[in-house]
Amino acid sequence: xxxxxxxxxxxxxxxxxxxxxxxxxxxxxxxxxxxxxxxxxxxxxxxxxxxxxxxxxxxxxxxxxxxxxxxxxxxxxxxxxxxxxxxxxxxxxxxxxxxxxxxxxxxxxxxxxxxxxxxxxxxxxxxxxxxxxxxxxxxxxxxxxxxxxxxxxxxxxxxxxxxxxxxxxxxxxxxxxxxxxxxxxxxxxxxxxxxxxxxxxxxxxxxxxxxxxxxxxxxxxxxxxxxxxxxxxxxxxxxxxxxxxxxxxxxxxxxxxxxxxxxxxxxxxxxxxxxxxxxxxxx
Numbered sequence: 001x002x003x004x005x006x007x008x009x010x011x012x013x014x015x016x017x018x019x020x021x022x023x024x025x026x027x028x029x030x031x032x033x034x035x036x037x038x039x040x041x042x043x044x045x046x047x048x049x050x051x052x053x054x055x056x057x058x059x060x061x062x063x064x065x066x067x068x069x070x071x072x073x074x075x076x077x078x079x080x081x082x083x084x085x086x087x088x089x090x091x092x093x094x095x096x097x098x099x100x101x102x103x104x105x106x107x108x109x110x111x112x113x114x115x116x117x118x119x120x121x122x123x124x125x126x127x128x129x130x131x132x133x134x135x136x137x138x139x140x141x142x143x144x145x146x147x148x149x150x151x152x153x154x155x156x157x158x159x160x161x162x163x164x165x166x167x168x169x170x171x172x173x174x175x176x177x178x179x180x181x182x183x184x185x186x187x188x189x190x191x192x193x194x195x196x197x198x199x200x201x202x203x204x205x206x207x208x209x210x211x212x213x214x215x216x217x218x219x220x221x222x223x224x225x226x227x228x229x230x231x232x233x234x235x236x237x238x239x240x241x242x243x244x245x246x247x248x249x250x251x252x253x254x255x256x257x258x259x260x261x262x263x264x265x266x267x268x269x270x271x272x273x274x275x276x277x278x279x280x281x282x283x
Contacts, residue, residue, distance in 0.1 A: 098134050163192055
């Protein structure tokens with residue numbers, strides 16, 4: 001099974017890469033009413049709804065003004081450099097201009113009924129009904145050219161490269177390519193084969209998985225560092241009373257000591273002045 005898939009993908013790549021070579025190898029063909037009739041089998045050009053002129057070496061889009069009922073136009077793999085001559089295709093729903101030589105998304109007239117467009121590098125900014133635009137395999141170098149398509153409110157599908165990255169325009173290498181395109185084309189659903197809704201869902205899932213714990217993100221409760229300290233001042237009256245009591249107690253002790261000293265002094269004086277004390281000395 002894997003070998004079959006590899007061979008199949010290789011065949012697709014080889015087919016896409018050989019489209020430009022095939023276009024250059026084919027002699028240049030000019031679009032004429034007769035060519036359109038022979039290709040579609042329709043006699044009346046107004047009845048033509050599908051036209052495939054891929055890989056014909058066509059250099060210019062012309063002679064399609066009478067194909068007012070055309071729904072699907074394929075001009076891929078040619079040598080077209082400019083998008084023009086499509087003003088009358090008011091019912092056009094699909095336009096394939098992939099693998100051409102278009103280098104800028106230039107100006108063109110309005111396609112009021114255009115719904116689906118596949119082109120490689122074209123001026124399509126006035127196609128108000130455009131729903132599908134494929135610009136793979138061309139030479140668009142400036143990603144800002146996509147801004148000219150910002151008014152296409154019906155544009156749903158847009159391609160500048162394959163989903164695998166092959167057949168990419170040089171503009172796809174710009175680091176902001178995806179951001180610029182999705183910002184300019186706000187109603188886009190598919191970009192380069194990738195569903196934008198699915199891409200956003202995957203991004204949301206990834207963000208949900210890496211989202212921080214909301215509890216951990218909460219700030220810590222506010223608390224003063226000295227909230228537990230006792231800031232109550234002692235009573236002033238109690239402090240004075242204690243001081244007085246201490247002073248009185250000290251004074252009483254001092255008076256007591258003084259009284260004892262006075263009594264001792266009196267005793268010593270009496271002993272010194274007692275004549276009885278001298279009697280034994282005289283006898």
